[in-house]
Amino acid sequence: MNIFLAISLFLIPIFFLLTKGRRSSKRLPPGSLGIPLIGQSLGLLRAMRANTAENVSNKESESMLSLFGNPTVFISGQAANKFVFTSDSSALSSHQTQSSRKILGERNILELSGEDHKRVRGAIVSFLKPESLKQYAGKIDGVKKHLEMHWQGKPQVKVLPHKKILAFDIICSLLFRLEQGARKDRFVTCFQEMIEGVWSIPINLPFTRYSRSLKASAKVGNMVKELIREKRVELEQKGASPCQDLITRMLSSRNENNEEAVTEKEIVDNVILVMVAGHDT
Incomplete structure (x- = not known):
């Protein structure tokens, strides 16, 4: 009992320090x-x-x-x-939870406002123009192959896991033309571990889901950076079309001074955001 009392006396002041100023005002x-x-x-x-x-x-x-x-x-x-x-940004601005902001990146369009938001959003929206979407129809036709591989002839099918696999396959193909193989398998493993912590309490300790997701997010970010470097070389050598995927589209976007309109950090964060948006919904 004496030990319990000592611990209580130690913790109670800490609790009041943490909660000080957290009481609501009349507003x-x-x-x-x-x-x-x-x-x-x-x-x-x-x-x-x-x-x-x-x-x-x-x-x-x-x-x-x-x-x-x-x-x-x-x-x-x-x-x-x-x-x-x-409401405009002077009255209300868009911010995600600390966990999602740290995991998905602080330069994605959900975190940006004003001219930054307009600039990055323009680069992403150009990827979704009708003339661009026509090029992607054939890739989405991979549904038939997926059904034959994972559904046909099976006595029982777990629908949700297989639909997520299908969504990720299409996303990888559309965003950076990454097809089946060991590289894509590593990508999906890290990606799935990353999104598990998007809605988590932001306690960065080794045993927490948030900590594991942060590490997985860093790995996914490095994979996207590697793809960006490859796409940049392809564009410089005229071996890639600026419209072939989201990364080449964003690398090819220009501002009024004919400079790259989107930074590498913004490409990484927004590619990850689009992946999550297309997969986890």
Whole structure:
């Protein structure tokens, strides 16, 4: 009991130091930030795994809480939607959770605003123009081959894992023309470990999912950098079309001074973002 009392006396002051200043002011909606750093994150993660996250958002609407280390307010309804989607950067700016920002990169379009957002978004959108999409139709036809390999003749099929494999195959082909092989297999292994920590509590300790995802993110980033170097050489040697994939399209984008409009860091972060957006949805 004496040991328990000593530990309690040691921890209580630390708890109050961590929670100092976290009480809501009159200008903030009602609610509690909960346990420091963790907040209500665990409850939301459980709801997401059970596919009941909508119930959490309805329950917490217009209230304050803490998610993944960030003070958060849930808002919903017509007025809230209008405020979010029509406000400029002076009233509202887009920021992801600390875990997703560190794992997906700080120069992706979800983190950028103003001219930076416009510049990078323009380079990505050019990849999705109708004349460009026509070139990709044949690649998407790989669905037939996938079905023959993983579905046909099988007495039982686990649909979700195989659909994710198919999505990743198409993404690799469209974004950087990476086809089947050992290199793509290494890519998918690191990628899957990376996205496991996108929605995680940002505690960077060796045994946490967040820490493992950070390491996997660094590996994926290095793989993308290697592909960028290869594509740059192909473009310089006139062996690649500027429209053949997302990386060559972004490398070929130019600003008004005829300089590369997108940095290597921005290409890496946005390629990873597009991969996650196309795969995990």
